Amino acid sequence: MWERSHSLERECIVDNPTIKEIAKHAGVSKSTVSRIISGKGYSSPEARDKVLGLIEELHYKPNAVARAMVSQRTHNIGVLLFRRDHPIASHPFYGKIVDAVLLEAARLNYSIFVTTDHDMSYRSADFMMEKRVDGLILISRLQQNVIDHITSFGVPFVMVNGSTDVDGVIHIVNEDEEGGRMVAEHLTQTGHERIFIIAGPQSHRSHHLRLKGFMTYMRHVGIQDSESTIQAAATSSFGDGYEIMSRQWDAFRKGGHTALFATNDMLAMGAMKFLLEQAVRIPEQVSVAGFDDVDFASMFSPSLTTIRVDAAEMGTQSVRLLDQLIRQETNVLPPGQLKPRLIVRQSTACSAKDQSFND
Amino acid sequence: MWERSHSLERECIVDNPTIKEIAKHAGVSKSTVSRIISGKGYSSPEARDKVLGLIEELHYKPNAVARAMVSQRTHNIGVLLFRRDHPIASHPFYGKIVDAVLLEAARLNYSIFVTTDHDMSYRSADFMMEKRVDGLILISRLQQNVIDHITSFGVPFVMVNGSTDVDGVIHIVNEDEEGGRMVAEHLTQTGHERIFIIAGPQSHRSHHLRLKGFMTYMRHVGIQDSESTIQAAATSSFGDGYEIMSRQWDAFRKGGHTALFATNDMLAMGAMKFLLEQAVRIPEQVSVAGFDDVDFASMFSPSLTTIRVDAAEMGTQSVRLLDQLIRQETNVLPPGQLKPRLIVRQSTACSAKDQSFND
DNA sequence: CTGAAAGCGCTTACAG
DNA sequence: CTGAAAGCGCTTACAG
Numbered sequence: 105m106w107e108r109s110h111s112l113e114r115e116c117i118v119d120n121p122t123i124k125e126i127a128k129h130a131g132v133s134k135s136t137v138s139r140i141i142s143g144k145g146y147s148s149p150e151a152r153d154k155v156l157g158l159i160e161e162l163h164y165k166p167n168a169v170a171r172a173m174v175s176q177r178t179h180n181i182g183v184l185l186f187r188r189d190h191p192i193a194s195h196p197f198y199g200k201i202v203d204a205v206l207l208e209a210a211r212l213n214y215s216i217f218v219t220t221d222h223d224m225s226y227r228s229a230d231f232m233m234e235k236r237v238d239g240l241i242l243i244s245r246l247q248q249n250v251i252d253h254i255t256s257f258g259v260p261f262v263m264v265n266g267s268t269d270v271d272g273v274i275h276i277v278n279e280d281e282e283g284g285r286m287v288a289e290h291l292t293q294t295g296h297e298r299i300f301i302i303a304g305p306q307s308h309r310s311h312h313l314r315l316k317g318f319m320t321y322m323r324h325v326g327i328q329d330s331e332s333t334i335q336a337a338a339t340s341s342f343g344d345g346y347e348i349m350s351r352q353w354d355a356f357r358k359g360g361h362t363a364l365f366a367t368n369d370m371l372a373m374g375a376m377k378f379l380l381e382q383a384v385r386i387p388e389q390v391s392v393a394g395f396d397d398v399d400f401a402s403m404f405s406p407s408l409t410t411i412r413v414d415a416a417e418m419g420t421q422s423v424r425l426l427d428q429l430i431r432q433e434t435n436v437l438p439p440g441q442l443k444p445r446l447i448v449r450q451s452t453a454c455s456a457k458d459q460s461f462n463d
Numbered sequence: 464m465w466e467r468s469h470s471l472e473r474e475c476i477v478d479n480p481t482i483k484e485i486a487k488h489a490g491v492s493k494s495t496v497s498r499i500i501s502g503k504g505y506s507s508p509e510a511r512d513k514v515l516g517l518i519e520e521l522h523y524k525p526n527a528v529a530r531a532m533v534s535q536r537t538h539n540i541g542v543l544l545f546r547r548d549h550p551i552a553s554h555p556f557y558g559k560i561v562d563a564v565l566l567e568a569a570r571l572n573y574s575i576f577v578t579t580d581h582d583m584s585y586r587s588a589d590f591m592m593e594k595r596v597d598g599l600i601l602i603s604r605l606q607q608n609v610i611d612h613i614t615s616f617g618v619p620f621v622m623v624n625g626s627t628d629v630d631g632v633i634h635i636v637n638e639d640e641e642g643g644r645m646v647a648e649h650l651t652q653t654g655h656e657r658i659f660i661i662a663g664p665q666s667h668r669s670h671h672l673r674l675k676g677f678m679t680y681m682r683h684v685g686i687q688d689s690e691s692t693i694q695a696a697a698t699s700s701f702g703d704g705y706e707i708m709s710r711q712w713d714a715f716r717k718g719g720h721t722a723l724f725a726t727n728d729m730l731a732m733g734a735m736k737f738l739l740e741q742a743v744r745i746p747e748q749v750s751v752a753g754f755d756d757v758d759f760a761s762m763f764s765p766s767l768t769t770i771r772v773d774a775a776e777m778g779t780q781s782v783r784l785l786d787q788l789i790r791q792e793t794n795v796l797p798p799g800q801l802k803p804r805l806i807v808r809q810s811t812a813c814s815a816k817d818q819s820f821n822d
Numbered sequence: 823c824t825g826a827a828a829g830c831g832c833t834t835a836c837a838g
Numbered sequence: 839c840t841g842a843a844a845g846c847g848c849t850t851a852c853a854g
Binding site for chain 1: 479522524525526527528529531532537539552553554555558559561562565566569574575576577578579587589590591592593594595615701732733735736739740758759762763764766
């Protein structure tokens with residue numbers, strides 16, 4: 105009794121004041137303070153002035169933990185990034201999604217827990233449940249078992265660019281097949297027919313559809329599958345792009361390929377780096393196209409022709425939809441797929457039919 | 464009474480069971496369940512078996528919010544990234560710090576709130592306080608007033624690569640001045656004397672010290688300041704690097720510069736892209752060196768010689784130190800500055816004295 | 823317009 | 839070894 109709150113000054117430094125302290129100093133009850141703060145329910149102007157003044161003076165900050173306790177709502181959202189390898193937030197593509205999530209969440213008054221799961225275990229998902237997040241945003245590689253596990257929580261969630269579509273689950277994705285088609289259209293229209301393709305992990309929806317859209321268009325315009333070379337990449341990393349191109353360099357030349365398409369930018373740029381090191385002129389000798397439009401794509405030299413995937417929009421939509429789910433809005437309509445856009449840059453040009461790699 | 468908990472199966476789907484439910488089903492008191500879960504205090508093997516079995520069966524997940532309420536500890540840490548411009552998590556350098564923070568936090572059983580503050584206001588910091596985070600990690604541009612404001616909270620915090628050192632505040636930084644010296648040493652030892660310098664915002668500690676270390680070394684080996692050209696950049700972005708180099712291109716050539724040093728990688732690569740577009744051969748005609756060793760630096764073509772700043776270590780250390788502060792360990796010693804390391808790549812080579820830009 | 827009481831889901835002394 | 843009670847900081851009916 106003696107140690108506690110005998111001086112206003114001390115108190116506001118030593119510890120955050122509570123609603124109880126405010127009430128005592130204002131000479132009203134906790135209920136009244138609570139009503140004034142929340143703005144609902146009645147309160148007299150005098151009480152209001154006094155309480156608001158005290159709040160200012162004591163730097164009162166409502167305890168969100170206590171609020172969450174009674175309202176059964178934390179206003180926290182968990183973002184789970186499922187990746188096998190290291191980079192999480194700093195991933196060139198997923199990082200942009202996370203950025204947009206952060207922005208939109210702040211606008212809607214949510215805080216964001218960011219976590220990752222390297223080994224695709226349930227650990228971090230379970231952890232988020234213990235923290236009682238209001239909802240979950242799941243990004244990237246999502247196997248069915250993880251989804252089942254999370255579904256069993258009964259907490260709202262949305263998926264962003266997951267490996268696979270799942271019935272009844274909101275899944276925010278790009279029109280990847282259409283994007284693949286657009287690349288094929290661009291390359292064939294600029295005269296390329298023999299195209300070398302580096303295809304990222306086909307177990308992932310987006311890489312699969314990008315390749316599919318590409319090949320379908322090629323056949324559509326009468327170019328045989330046999331004129332293309334498809335090389336599978338185990339990951340979708342820069343390093344793999346470089347590696348594959350260095351191993352396939354001979355085959356690339358002998359095959360008379362005039363263009364390269366990779367199912368994402370990092371693979372494309374990895375391959376491009378190898379080509380540049382062999383003094384291949386891009387786009388004069390070889391045109392290169394990627395997919396995603398990561399920041400890096402426009403910075404590379406030569407800058408990379410690619411399909412822009414609106415990562416920011418994906419992040420923004422995921423938060424908005426999740427918010428509707430959390431607030432139990434009735435008519436939450438599943439989002440349309442995002443429209444991809446072709447961005448032509450320095451790395452592609454018309455095929456010079458007479459080109460040759462013989463120096 | 465009828466609606467509630469008349470079926471185990473239903474319950475675990477409908478809602479997370481509480482300690483109370485577990486207790487009822489096990490025929491013991493809440494206290495006993497709590498003791499069994501926490502592992503402290505005594506409990507009979509029979510009670511333990513029953514309770515543990517129920518926990519498994521009902522998928523009981525302790526409510527971290529309630530725990531936080533009583534323990535006055537959330538086991539949550541807030542990461543505040545102060546930036547004027549958009550990219551936050553996906554920033555090539557700061558994103559790596561965040562990644563490491565995420566990893567180390569998981570190891571130490573903390574969850575991470577990631578937020579940002581564009582306008583350098585107090586808003587997100589205040590918000591984190593309402594969430595009652597155990598501690599704060601502050602990254603990048605930190606003005607004194609923000610630090611004062613946060614200090615007034617009385618919550619532990621550490622700074623990472625902030626704009627300025629502050630007495631009594633743990634600040635994790637790289638030995639930037641030494642790094643600047645290393646670049647100067649490398650460039651002079653490879654025969655460069657007339658060096659063009661793009662200097663990032665001098666209001667920020669790291670850019671300032673990098674330049675200082677560089678210039679000091681130059682003078683030390685007898686190269687006059689007048690032989691170098693220092694160009695100030697308003698931001699530390701790729702775009703600014705490109706812009707500056709394009710505006711200064713004439714001056715660059717006329718000045719007989721054989722090398723370029725920028726106080727971070729993004730500026731360096733921006734400038735490099737412009738040079739490459741002018742068909743300047745790097746490193747044959749111009750050597751280029753940056754600072755940070757962002758992922759992109761090794762991917763660029765030509766890959767960039769730079770100073771590696773151990774961003775991961777910065778992130779890891781920040782969490783470890785903050786954890787010590789939170790746990791009120793007595794002998795928390797301020798961290799030593801991180802050692803920079805020169806990484807020589809394709810963008811630098813010995814100066815060819817006879818070089819010329821006259822095509 | 824206001825206050826006393828109950829309760830959100832836990833933990834922590836304190837009795838037994 | 840176990841249970842009843844108090845309490846963490848709020849909000850929300852319910853009386854007055």
